[in-house]
Amino acid sequence: MGRAPCCSKVGLHRGSWTAREDTLLTKYIQAHGEGHWRSLPKKAGLLRCGKSCRLRWMNYLRPDIKRGNITPDEDDLIIRLHSLLGNRWSLIAGRLPGRTDNEIKNYWNTHLSKKLRSQGTDPNTHKKMTEPPEPKRRKNTRTRTNNGGGSKRVKISKDQENSNHKVHLPKPVRVTSLISMSRNNSFESNTVSGGSGSSSGGNGETLPWPSFRDIRDDKVIGVDGVDFFIGDDQGQDLVASSDPESQSHMPPTDNSLEKLYEEYLQLLEREDTQVQLDSFAESLLI
DNA sequence: AAAGGTCACAACCGCCTTTGC
DNA sequence: GGCAAAGGCGGTTGTGACCTT
Known part of the structure; x- marks a missing residue:
C-alpha cells in the first residue's frame, strides 16, 4: 500500500x-x-x-552554503569521492563543506561527467573507456548571470572552459546569521548499489567502501595514524559562525582524504583485493 | 530579428530509512 | 514486531537564459 x-x-x-x-x-x-x-x-x-x-x-x-565557483580542488575531490562512493551525493557533499548534494549532483551531471568522458574515462566506472570519446558537440560561448533565480548564466569564455576554470558568480546570500545549523549525514551504506532502492546508483557496481557508521554522534576514526573526523562539518566555512565549539569540528583535511584514497587505490591493485578491502573497511570501524 | 537548440540549475517525485508509539 | 509519520536521498523534470543558425 x-x-x-x-x-x-x-x-x-x-x-x-x-x-x-x-x-x-x-x-x-x-x-x-x-x-x-x-x-x-x-x-x-x-x-x-x-x-x-x-x-x-x-x-x-542555509547560511552556511558556500556560494561561487567550485574550485579545481573541489572538482578533483568530487571526482575522487565519486569513484569511491558512486552517486552518493549526500556523502560527497558531506566532505565538501558548504556544498549541497543537489549542487554537486547537478555539477556532476552537467560538468564532471562530460569532462571525464572527454578524457576517455567512463564517469560511472571511472575506468578508461575502450572507445574514444564521442566527438564534442558544438561548444557554446555563453553568458551566465546568476542572481539567484532559476537558471541564469555567467559568461564563460572558450579559454576559461578550456582551462577548466568555470566561472560561477556567487549566488546571493540572503541570510546573514542564524542559529547554528547542522546537517545529518550518514555513512551507513557500504556499497554503491546499496542504499536507496530507487537509486539507479550509477553502474550498480559494488564498491567495498567501509561502512562509516551513523555520524550523528561525531566520531573520529583513525587509519594508520590518520584521524578522520566524521560528523557535522557543515559549519566550517560559515561566515557567520562564531561558535568556537562548532569551529572545533573541523572536516578532514584534503591530505587525510588523499591518504585514505591512496591507500584504497593500493588495495585495489592487489590480487587479493577483496580480502584486503574487507580488512581495510574493518580497520575504519570503531 | 526570430526560431530552435543547448545548457545549467532549482524544484519535484518517489522511494527508502529512521524514529516514536 | 508492526505501523505510521517524518526525514532524507537520488533520479528526473521544468524552466529560462543564452547561443547558433
Whole structure:
C-alpha cells in the first residue's frame, strides 16, 4: 500500500520560490530552528509542501552554503569521492563543506561527467573507456548571470572552459546569521548499489567502501595514524559562525582524504583485493 | 530579428530509512 | 514486531537564459 503524500498538494504553491516565501521561511527557521517540516509551512504562513520547504532551506537558504565557483580542488575531490562512493551525493557533499548534494549532483551531471568522458574515462566506472570519446558537440560561448533565480548564466569564455576554470558568480546570500545549523549525514551504506532502492546508483557496481557508521554522534576514526573526523562539518566555512565549539569540528583535511584514497587505490591493485578491502573497511570501524 | 537548440540549475517525485508509539 | 509519520536521498523534470543558425 502506498503511503499518503507528505502533504495535501491542493492549493499549494509550486515552482520557483518568491523572495517573500524565502523571507518567510528564513525568518521562521531563524526563530524556531529546523525540523518539523510538515507543520512548518502552516506555521510559517507558507503555501508550500514541507518537503519543498526543507529542500529550499537545505539547498539554497542555509547560511552556511558556500556560494561561487567550485574550485579545481573541489572538482578533483568530487571526482575522487565519486569513484569511491558512486552517486552518493549526500556523502560527497558531506566532505565538501558548504556544498549541497543537489549542487554537486547537478555539477556532476552537467560538468564532471562530460569532462571525464572527454578524457576517455567512463564517469560511472571511472575506468578508461575502450572507445574514444564521442566527438564534442558544438561548444557554446555563453553568458551566465546568476542572481539567484532559476537558471541564469555567467559568461564563460572558450579559454576559461578550456582551462577548466568555470566561472560561477556567487549566488546571493540572503541570510546573514542564524542559529547554528547542522546537517545529518550518514555513512551507513557500504556499497554503491546499496542504499536507496530507487537509486539507479550509477553502474550498480559494488564498491567495498567501509561502512562509516551513523555520524550523528561525531566520531573520529583513525587509519594508520590518520584521524578522520566524521560528523557535522557543515559549519566550517560559515561566515557567520562564531561558535568556537562548532569551529572545533573541523572536516578532514584534503591530505587525510588523499591518504585514505591512496591507500584504497593500493588495495585495489592487489590480487587479493577483496580480502584486503574487507580488512581495510574493518580497520575504519570503531 | 526570430526560431530552435543547448545548457545549467532549482524544484519535484518517489522511494527508502529512521524514529516514536 | 508492526505501523505510521517524518526525514532524507537520488533520479528526473521544468524552466529560462543564452547561443547558433
